[in-house]
Amino acid sequence: MKEKTIDADQSTLCNRRRFLRASGAVTALAPWAISDALRHPALASELRAKQRNVILLWLAGGASQLETWDPKPGRLTGGPFAAIPTSVPGIHISELMPKMAQRLQDTAIIRSLNTKDGSHGSGAQLMHLGRRDEASLRYPDLGAVIAKELGRADSQVPDYVSFYTATEGRQNAVGQSGFLGARYAPMFLTTESQPEFLTRLPDLSAVDHQHREDFRRLLSRRFAEQRRGGRVPSHNEAYARIHGLMSSAKLFDIEQEPQSVRDRYGPTLFGQQALIARRLVEAGTPFVKVSRAWWDSHGQNFETHLELVTELDHVMSTLLDDLSERGLLENTLVITMAEFGRTPTINASLGRDHFARAWSATLSGCGIRGGSVFGKTDEDGQHVADGEIGAAELFATIYQALGIDHEHEYYQGPRPIPLTDAGTTPVLDVLA
Amino acid sequence: MVTALTLLAESPSGLWAELIDEQIEGRLKTASVAPNKLALDGAYLRRVTLDLVGRPPTLDELNAYESDSDDDKRQRVVEKLMLDPGFARYQASELDHLLMGDVNESLAEYLEEAIRLNKSWDTIFREIVLAKDSKEGNATAAYYRSRIGDLDKLTNSVSIAFFGVNVSCAQCHDHPLVFEWTQAHFFGMKSFFGRMYQNGKRFGERDYGLVKYKNPEGESFSAQPMFLTGTVIDQPPWWQPSAAEKKREREELEERKKDDLPPPEPVFSLREQLVRVALSPDQRHYFNQAIVNHTWDRFMGTGIVNPVDQMHPANTASHPELLNQLAASFAEHGYDLHALIKAVVLSDTYARSSLWVGDHETEPPAREYFAMAQVRPLTPLQYSAAMMLASAAPEKFQNKKGHPADDVARSGDFVAKRLEYPNDDFQIGVGEALFFSNSEEVQNRILRTSGDSIIDHLVKQSAEDQTVAIQTAFRITLCREVTKQEVELTHNYLSSRQDQLESAWKQIIWALLTSSEFRFNH
Known part of the structure; x- marks a missing residue:
């Protein structure tokens, strides 16, 4: 049955009296049904043309730069794996990444991170916030800032989604919207790839679900009209997004994709969540984080990395190809990073330990000069030899790549708070 | 008279x-x-x-x-x-938010007792700031236990909660907006806690030690215990222990750790000095x-x-x-x-x-x-209590024995834990709206039909007089008379759903409980 609705006059936020008069004429079944103008997608697709997005592949526990982006073949610290040439002359990466080696033209490698913090908890916090919380000021993390800067207030899709299925290290990677408030908190998915409360309860009909929301909105509007300011608008904005978010439930369902696409990403959870991430950014979600754990290879580093890097190579290259084929890569920035890298020195258990002094991250796609390498470590990878940067510079680079001014200021009371700490400069060499 | x-x-x-x-x-x-x-x-x-x-x-x-x-x-x-x-209980939870909102511990039990006995605010301040640790458990020790690992944070928490002053800006440089607050103020305040430390599970305070800091130019300074007003505390002479004294101290602390005893008390406590100066008539x-x-x-x-x-x-x-x-x-x-x-x-x-x-x-x-x-957003406790109360038939509170309303108000933890405490920059997030829209718990526990619920009451009442039922629904949830238009709307809806009256009332109650008028204190 098609539901009959009345279009509310959006410019005056629906004159209540007019509504009441009109509602008398409508079917008795839905005396307060108001259509949501936002259900009409024309406006949305126009806005989407400018949409920029981020997919963060979070390598939780700390991936080894030596087995990925900064190999040291032939050195004592190099380990058993070779380096191979890439599609960009002069750049070599680990032989564990043959697929990315063929597709390096869209990716910039930063080999000179010195983030100075080798503990999982505070290192992860630093690499989520680009700085540290103060005693009484909690900063928003990268996803929350991107959600605020690139999301739309009336967004019909979630604007910050975060996957972290493993249990190891999950408490280090919880999203934090800090002083930006709950509006920008992530939809955080742990045990399942489907978010909580996104689908209607089976014993509640779609019509009932819609009617009670319409009634709620009508009651609330009367209240909001007679009271100014404060937090009342955020309450109704949150409910106004429910309908869109619930219809976005199918974005989390990879069954909606052709089998050939699912096969391409592969049967792993990481692959499937990367595919969901692509579906989300395609629909307008500005920030998706897909976490893969647990890279913390204090022992058996090479077995661990053989498995995890091979998977990363496959998923990352598939994701870049898929985004590129859909015309999304020029608007989507794909990041790989972790809380830190791993020690060049190989320990007695054939493991590598925590190492924040000289490690690597990558940026691909939107706003990035692909096929470039920034920074250099010394021949054993023990120190940064050239181009040392910290978390703040990496974040400033990310913001600039997305067209966001990294010096833009938020205010906490009278205090200005720039997106990155004062004096930070982005790495211009990797920006397009 | x-x-x-x-x-x-x-x-x-x-x-x-x-x-x-x-x-x-x-x-x-x-x-x-x-x-x-x-x-x-x-x-x-x-x-x-x-x-x-x-x-x-x-x-x-x-x-x-x-x-x-x-x-x-x-x-x-x-x-x-x-x-x-x-x-x-509720005043304690609010004070607990002020005092413990930034950490994962609670003083709610202590505070509830303190409010019940109407302990004075300076007594509460004393009992918290001078808290001593012990095996038996000290009612206010949680204040330090959750902060002892980060004295900067401790300094700021005390300054905010008891003096309304956030000195964290002055930690790294002189405050850019307030010339009265310099790094010396932050580290002066920190000095009152600078001798606190942890030994095993227990915290204590030493008789020696100095807080040092660097200014943005990299020059080093030693801080003196100084209150926000600029008053510097004189302290008896003290000395850094010799290697032998250090060794003895370590041995004693190891012994105490084994017996789960707190470290020895200082002869001269800087925390006591803070309490003294902060409460002195001219400061x-x-x-x-x-x-x-x-x-x-x-x-x-x-x-x-x-x-x-x-x-x-x-x-x-x-x-x-x-x-x-x-x-x-x-x-x-x-x-x-x-x-x-x-x-x-x-x-x-x-x-x-x-x-x-x-x-x-x-x-x-x-x-x-x-x-x-x-217009203020309800706190998680207020909103969950309001939901639980509104979900019950009014007869439930007519029993004069005990405190039935209070009992029901306390049963909404499953709602409260989903909500965020509304701070200054609070906005209602979509998580809350999704929870109320699609959670089974809300459907089964708040919109329940258990015989003693508001839904049951309204279904029964509307069989006798639908208008009275509508009035009841609005008075219970919004504490006001229903308007003419609202009566009309609700009537229209109910009459279209006479076959499924129970379900119709569920939708109406849901809409009332999630309306802005219910969500806010106004």
Whole structure:
């Protein structure tokens, strides 16, 4: 049955009296049904043309730069794996990444991170916030800032989604919207790839679900009209997004994709969540984080990395190809990073330990000069030899790549708070 | 004849309530701003019940208050609410948020007892700041236990909670906006805690040690214990222990760790010095004003100084005279928190309507005039309690034995834990809306049909008289009369759903409980 609705006059936020008069004429079944103008997608697709997005592949526990982006073949610290040439002359990466080696033209490698913090908890916090919380000021993390800067207030899709299925290290990677408030908190998915409360309860009909929301909105509007300011608008904005978010439930369902696409990403959870991430950014979600754990290879580093890097190579290259084929890569920035890298020195258990002094991250796609390498470590990878940067510079680079001014200021009371700490400069060499 | 009203007038609460209204109305007059009228009975009762005991009134409480025609009914209802077990519990939870909101520990149990006994605010301050650790468990030790690993954070937490001063900016450099606050102030405050340390599971305080810091140019300094006012504490001479003394200390601490004993007490405690200086008559204005401003902010929706953690000379108060006098008198009368809260909620300033009746072009008066009541989001405890209360049939609260409303109010933990505490920059997130829209728990526990629920009650009532049922639904949830249009709308909907009346009422109750009018305190 098609539901009959009345279009509310959006410019005056629906004159209540007019509504009441009109509602008398409508079917008795839905005396307060108001259509949501936002259900009409024309406006949305126009806005989407400018949409920029981020997919963060979070390598939780700390991936080894030596087995990925900064190999040291032939050195004592190099380990058993070779380096191979890439599609960009002069750049070599680990032989564990043959697929990315063929597709390096869209990716910039930063080999000179010195983030100075080798503990999982505070290192992860630093690499989520680009700085540290103060005693009484909690900063928003990268996803929350991107959600605020690139999301739309009336967004019909979630604007910050975060996957972290493993249990190891999950408490280090919880999203934090800090002083930006709950509006920008992530939809955080742990045990399942489907978010909580996104689908209607089976014993509640779609019509009932819609009617009670319409009634709620009508009651609330009367209240909001007679009271100014404060937090009342955020309450109704949150409910106004429910309908869109619930219809976005199918974005989390990879069954909606052709089998050939699912096969391409592969049967792993990481692959499937990367595919969901692509579906989300395609629909307008500005920030998706897909976490893969647990890279913390204090022992058996090479077995661990053989498995995890091979998977990363496959998923990352598939994701870049898929985004590129859909015309999304020029608007989507794909990041790989972790809380830190791993020690060049190989320990007695054939493991590598925590190492924040000289490690690597990558940026691909939107706003990035692909096929470039920034920074250099010394021949054993023990120190940064050239181009040392910290978390703040990496974040400033990310913001600039997305067209966001990294010096833009938020205010906490009278205090200005720039997106990155004062004096930070982005790495211009990797920006397009 | 001595009436309750004259008794009130002579009490500190009565005097303070008068002072509040005098000062607020004085400024309104000077600025030619007209204050709002007093709120209707239902609105006032809902507001004050939520604020004092953390739940809305029951239908019986609402009926009784509205039919009471005595002049002093506001005072009587406030006094009754302050005797309710919910009062100590809810005020404690609010103070716990002030004191422990930034850490994963709670002082709620200690605070509930303290409020119940009406311990004075300076006593609470003493018992917390001077907390000692012990195996037996000290009621206030959680304050330090959760912060001992980060003395910077501890310094700032104490400064914010007890002095209304956020000194964290001055940690790295002299405060850019407030010239009075320098790095020396931050590290001066930190010095009072700088000798605290952890030994095994227990914390303690040493007799030696110095806080050192660097300025942005990299020069090193030694801090002296210095209060926010700039007063430096003299301390007896002390010396850094020799290697041998260090070794002895370590051995003793190892022994104590094995026996799970706290470290030995210092001969000269810098924490005691902080308490002494902070409460000394010529220095205590930070301490006095911070709690008055915090209480004001909590009940009025905006502090006299705003934000409440920026009480410094460069951030002027909207009503400096009021804050000075109220804070000074509060201190002189023994830091009586009950009296302070009572004064605030009995003032006309608190009791004004939140309704803005101006047209769309004109803005309401600025918040700092306190010309009208502010709209405040319910706290997680208030919202969950309100939901649980509204989900029950009104008969449930007609049992005069015990405190049935309080019992029901406490049963909503599954809702409260889903909600965020509304801080200054609070916005309602979509997570809350999704939870209320699609969670099974909400459907099964709040919109339940268990025989004793509001839905059951309304279904029965609407069989007799549908209009009465509609009136009941609105009075229970929103504490007001239903409007004509609302009656009409609800009638229309119900008559289209006569075959499934129970389900229809569920949708109506859901809409009421998730409406903005229910979600906010106003």
